[in-house]
Amino acid sequence: MSYQWPLDVNDLFGERYPQMVGNGLPVPDVDAVRAAVTDMWADEPGGWVHEWSALAARYAEAGSHGLSALAYGWARFPTLADEAKRVALAHQSEQYLLAAPGFPVAFRRDVLDLPYRGGVTRVPVHVLTPPAVAGKGPVLLVSGGVDSWKMDLHGLLVTLCSHTGLPAVAFDIPGTGDSQVPMSPDGAEIVRGLIGHARTLGNGIVVHVGISMGGHYSARSGLAGEADAAVVLGGPVEAAFAHGRLARFGMDGIVGNALGFDRQPGHDDLFAALTAFSLRPLLDQDGQAPMLVINGADDVHVPQDDTLVFEGRRATEVHLLPGTGHCAVTKLPEVLGIISEWLPRTLSTLRAGPVTTVGPK
Structure with a gap:
């Protein structure tokens, strides 16, 4: 639709x-x-x-x-x-x-059949592996946004692999790109299946990196403790889903299409569909994995509250960068530096403890 x-x-x-x-x-x-x-x-x-x-x-x-x-x-x-x-x-x-064949990383495209709503759904993924990877280690699971998908983010994926030295498994969130189902909170089931698959590719440790709406899903993975760690870059969490927020740059139509509407929904219909995405129930719990939350202070799509709500949480680091907007795209070198510093420090603590395997549910 x-x-x-x-x-x-x-x-x-x-x-x-x-x-x-x-x-x-x-x-x-x-x-x-x-x-x-x-x-x-x-x-x-x-x-x-x-x-x-x-x-x-x-x-x-x-x-x-x-x-x-x-x-x-x-x-x-x-x-x-x-x-x-x-x-x-x-x-x-x-x-x-x-x-x-000309990528600076090894590349392959896999098509997975993952559990979804009592059946299965096909989920193509791109696996990028930097040349320095030796043996099995942690794996990055990367989800893009509602309009910038895994192929569009290729440059960022390659840079992320280069900075971290880790392989990345990139996928399109439900309702976008290669996905065959609309975007919904139930998409978390697909993400759980992807986490389970990514565990088989390395040493069992999976860090979910989410960008924009993909950051919503990585925030959910981290807050629910389903991934071993999570990076949230410009992810909407709860305030972004408030009535009337999606009014600029066609975002209401972009999201309406991702949600599976077959005609332009009214604001009330769009708001009703988005209300279920609020992560407030998980924010009210304390079962989370280590998390890194970053965004630009001048984001026109995601309000500052959706970043600042993570301040003071256990095992969580928060950066709201001034002078930049959604996903801090104009300060990506700084963002990558923050991730590159946080990730090995966090992985060292994960390696010291037991690995918890979360497969498809």
């Missing part, structure tokens, strides 16, 4: 331009697409998917498969609301796999 909704392309370019060029696309090429696009949904010259796909096709013809995958990622952005977007995602997957 999916739907289109009114979306201002100028607003999107204004918000996402730093991400577009920061991920490695040449500035002149992004500027040219920005000048050409006049409409989000028209599959014709001037349309978002058309202009981004044309750029991606030129990269592909030149053999620049990595750049092509990035451009197709923007073509299918922000969600699979129509057939043109789904075609762009298929092209992105094709180009990404063509680029894989």
Whole structure:
């Protein structure tokens, strides 16, 4: 199920331009697409998917498969609301796999059948392993956001592997990318299955790293004690789900699509669906794993409360970085430095204790 909704392309370019060029696309090429696009949904010259796909096709013809995958990622952005977007995602997957032999990390794509609501659901994952990895150690489980998916986050995944020296298993959260089910609190069952799978790839220790809405799921994994440790980067926890919060940059439509609506929901319907995502019941307990919680102080999507609520909790470190916004994207080197310092210190304490195996439930 999916739907289109009114979306201002100028607003999107204004918000996402730093991400577009920061991920490695040449500035002149992004500027040219920005000048050409006049409409989000028209599959014709001037349309978002058309202009981004044309750029991606030129990269592909030149053999620049990595750049092509990035451009197709923007073509299918922000969600699979129509057939043109789904075609762009298929092209992105094709180009990404063509680029894989040139990655600075070992790469493979696995397709898992995981328990979900009494049956199973297919969950493709990407496994990235840095060349220095020897033997079996901890594994990072990485979940992206509601509009930036595992292929879109490739540069960050490679950098994370490089900084930590650990392999990463990346997946799309429910309702996004390769997922075959809508986004819901029940998606935690899928994450539990992924944690169980990741335990089999290393020494049993799994650190769930979540970015944006993926940070909601890593916060849940950490608070429930299902992962051995959790990193939450810009994750919505409870305040972000308050009535009227999803009003900027088309986020209400992006989330509405992820939730499985087939037409634009009213604010009351959207709020009713999001209320169940609040992690307040887990915040009121104390069964959590060690957690690192980071965000930018100027986030327009996730209020500061969803970061500061973790202050003073046991085994928890909190960083609210000034002068940056959602997921602190303009200060990623600082974010990676914080993670790289926290992770080995935390893993040393985990290695000293027993390993708890949490498999699919």
